[in-house]
Amino acid sequence: VLHATRPLHTTRQCLAPLPPLPEKGGEVRYGLIPEEFFQFLYPKTGVTGPYMLGTGLLLYFLSKEIYVINHETVAAACILSVIIYGVKKFGSDVAAFADKLNEEKVAKALAVKNEAIKDLETAIEQEKKEQWRVEGRSYLFDAKRNNIAMLLETNYRERLLTVYNEVKKRLDYQVAMQNLKRQKEQDHMIQWVEKNVIQSITPQQQKESIAKCILDLKALSKSAQAAV
Amino acid sequence: GPLAERRLLDVRLGELPAWLATCDFSPQGLLGGVQKAWNSYYDKYINVKRGGPAGISMLLAGYCLLSYGWNYQHISKISFLVSV
Numbered sequence: 604v605l606h607a608t609r610p611l612h613t614t615r616q617c618l619a620p621l622p623p624l625p626e627k628g629g630e631v632r633y634g635l636i637p638e639e640f641f642q643f644l645y646p647k648t649g650v651t652g653p654y655m656l657g658t659g660l661l662l663y664f665l666s667k668e669i670y671v672i673n674h675e676t677v678a679a680a681c682i683l684s685v686i687i688y689g690v691k692k693f694g695s696d697v698a699a700f701a702d703k704l705n706e707e708k709v710a711k712a713l714a715v716k717n718e719a720i721k722d723l724e725t726a727i728e729q730e731k732k733e734q735w736r737v738e739g740r741s742y743l744f745d746a747k748r749n750n751i752a753m754l755l756e757t758n759y760r761e762r763l764l765t766v767y768n769e770v771k772k773r774l775d776y777q778v779a780m781q782n783l784k785r786q787k788e789q790d791h792m793i794q795w796v797e798k799n800v801i802q803s804i805t806p807q808q809q810k811e812s813i814a815k816c817i818l819d820l821k822a823l824s825k826s827a828q829a830a831v
Numbered sequence: 832g833p834l835a836e837r838r839l840l841d842v843r844l845g846e847l848p849a850w851l852a853t854c855d856f857s858p859q860g861l862l863g864g865v866q867k868a869w870n871s872y873y874d875k876y877i878n879v880k881r882g883g884p885a886g887i888s889m890l891l892a893g894y895c896l897l898s899y900g901w902n903y904q905h906i907s908k909i910s911f912l913v914s915v
Contacts, residue, residue: 624878624879627880627881627882628875628876628877628879628886629875629885631876631885634883634884634888634889635885635889637889668907670899673906673912690884694883694884
């Protein structure tokens with residue numbers, strides 16, 4: 604059962620960005636007693652009040668043996684003196700070292716943030732460039748259309764050439780056929796005429812022509828001998 | 832403000848029993864109180880940019896006092912003092 608009277612998500616609680624850490628911690632006097640205690644006693648007892656209170660308490664504890672002085676007291680005194688000496692001597696160095704570590708951490712985080720911002724900015728630049736490129740669509744399509752027209756034209760002309768060649772081949776064939784026919788007729792006629800002529804040469808005519816040829820040859824040989 | 836929401840230091844002496852009555856003494860309540868106290872101490876003295884020795888020194892001093900208080904019975908016996 605959801606209690607509808609309870610308001611939901613009314614607090615504007617936002618986790619980021621976090622508020623920065625305070626620079627210094629609460630004031631503490633002598634490393635042990637917070638400043639608030641001194642301020643608390645100031646209106647009634649002035650500045651020396653807490654010190655008198657401390658001294659009185661200490662003497663009371665000592666005198667009533669609520670705090671017993673034994674070997675541990677000596678040990679505590681030695682340890683405390685060593686600790687205080689160490690803190691006073693090396694405190695600032697340690698603080699500087701810790702500050703440096705912190706600085707490095709913060710610098711790394713900041714570098715990451717700047718890196719991310721730069722990357723996003725370059726991404727924005729590229730996006731804008733892409734958008735500008737989109738405007739060139741018309742040129743792109745014109746070029747493509749020209750390409751296609753060129754292809755179609757080329758194809759058409761190729762086919763035209765093919766047609767022309769084919770037609771020429773057929774016509775050449777016809778011409779060759781006619782020439783061949785005429786040639787054959789001529790040859791045949793020549794052969795037939797020759798055959799008939801040879802047939803018509805009777806043996807009598809052949810003898811007469813051979814004798815005539817021999818006489819001619821003799822006459823020629825005589826004149827040739829004379830010429831040589 | 833109302834009594835239940837004030838912190839201990841803001842409560843007057845006369846109102847102390849009433850304030851104690853509004854406290855939550857169940858285990859979860861006590862644990863929550865301890866958690867809150869530690870968180871406020873931590874945020875005030877330790878979780879700062881430039882802390883000093885005060886943060887842990889107060890914890891150590893408190894631990895010393897507490898252990899002395901727990902061992903007081905043993906320390907105050909005469910036999911112990913004699914043996915030292």
